[in-house]
C-alpha cells in the first residue's frame with residue numbers, strides 16, 4: 001500500500017514538468033467520477049488536470065486562500081452550493097457560445113457565473129407491495145392525509161430538501177409552502193433522519209411506504225450488493241407540481257475569479273459541458289445530461305421519463321433563505 005502510494009507520488013512529481021499547461025479543480029464530486037473525463041481532456045489538449053476533492057468547506061477554503069488560491073474552477077452539486085460560491089464573489093463570468101448552446105438557459109446563470117452539466121430529479125420512492133404507481137401524482141399530494149404515517153425523508157434542512165421547498169415556494173408562495181411542509185410533517189412515519197438511501201431501506205423494512213429521494217441513488221443502490229434488496233423493493237415514481245414539472249437540481253461548474261490558469265479552465269468547462277462529456281459524466285453517476293439530443297444511461301432511462309419543472313434554478317437559490325426559515329418555523333425535523 002505504502003509502496004504504491006510512494007511510487008504514485010514520485011510519478012506525479014516527476015510527471016509535473018512534462019506538462020507546461022495545467023488546470024486546478026476544486027471538486028465536491030469524487031475524482032473517480034470525473035477521472036475518465038479528465039483523462040480524455042488531457043489526452044486531447046495536453047493540459048494536466050489536478051483535482052482537489054473536498055468533502056466540505058469549499059467556500060471557507062476559497063475565502064482563506066483569496067487571490068492566491070490555486071483553484072481555477074469549481075465542480076459541485078446542488079444549486080445552493082454553486083450559487084453560494086457565486087454570491088461569495090469567488091467566481092468570474094464566462095461568455096461562451098459553446099456553453100450557451102450546450103446548456104439550456106434554465107440550467108445556467110444568465111450572467112455566466114455557473115453552468116449546469118447534469119441534472120438529478122428529486123422523486124418518490126414507493127413500495128412495490130404497498131403503493132400503486134397511480135397513487136403518487138403531485139408533490140402537493142404528498143401533504144394529503146391519505147399518506148399519514150407512511151412517508152420517510154431525510155432532514156428538511158438538507159440542501160436537497162431545501163431546494164425542493166424552494167420550488168414549492170415558487171409555485172405556491174411562502175404561506176402555501178409552509179402549509180405543505182406542515183402537511184408532510186404530519187404524514188411522516190418517523191422523524192427525519194439518515195440520507196436518501198436510508199429512506200429506501202426503511203421502505204424495504206416496512207417502516208414507511210414512500211420516501212423522497214434523488215434518482216441517482218437508485219443506480220447506486222442497485223450497484224451495491226447489500227443495498228440492491230432495498231432498491232428492488234421500490235418503484236421510482238416521478239411526481240410533478242400541479243402547475244409544473246418534476247423537481248430537478250444540477251451538478252455544475254464555475255470559473256474562479258482569481259484563476260491562475262483561466263484559459264485552461266474555460267477550455268475544461270467547455271469540455272465538461274460538451275454533449276459527449278455530459279453523457280459520460282451522467283452515466284458514471286446515473287444522472288441526466290442537459291444538452292439537447294443527449295440521453296442518460298439505459299438503466300436510468302428505464303425508470304421512466306419526465307418533464308423537468310421549468311423554473312430557473314436561480315429562482316430556487318433565491319428562495320433558499322425563506323425555505324430554510326419556514327422549515328425551521330414548522331420544526332420539520334422535530
Ligand code: FE
Nearest residue numbers: 077160196214
Ligand atoms: Fe447526493
